[in-house]
Amino acid sequence: MEMNAYKIIVRPVITEKSNIASAMGQYTFIVDSRANKVEIAEAVSYIFDVDVQKVRVINYAPKFGRWGRKRVQRQSAYKKAIVTLPPGQRIEAFEGV
Numbered sequence: 001m002e003m004n005a006y007k008i009i010v011r012p013v014i015t016e017k018s019n020i021a022s023a024m025g026q027y028t029f030i031v032d033s034r035a036n037k038v039e040i041a042e043a044v045s046y047i048f049d050v051d052v053q054k055v056r057v058i059n060y061a062p063k064f065g066r067w068g069r070k071r072v073q074r075q076s077a078y079k080k081a082i083v084t085l086p087p088g089q090r091i092e093a094f095e096g097v
Contacts, residue, residue: 005043008035012094013080022094025053025085033059033079040081048091054084 012018013028021028031040041052063075085091 003032003035003039003043005046008032008039008043009047014094019094021082022091025087025090027083027085027091027094029081029083031057031079031081033077035079037081040083044083048093050085050089050091052083053086056082056084058082 008031010030010032013030015028018028027044029040029044031043035043037055037057040057041055044050044055045052058080060078060080062073062077064071065074066072
């Protein structure tokens with residue numbers, strides 16, 4: 001599957017936990033659900049011009065709720081990737097957010 005790097009990385013995750021992890025060289029992204037670890041690593045290194053040391057992937061299931069007797073989907077399924085960079089490298093877009 002050949003995908004564009006900008007379509008693989010959907011958006012960065014900016015939370016208190018991800019900001020603490022970014023100080024240790026770990027950055028969190030919401031990624032396309034069809035992308036694998038190799039494609040995610042190549043996309044991050046292409047977009048931000050850094051070396052990727054490790055990629056961890058978490059698949060989140062959809063969340064459901066109720067609307068009367070109907071079961072409706074409140075939140076879609078998504079995939080989150082935590083990318084680890086070697087010491088000394090950083091992604092400047094995350095700094096000061």
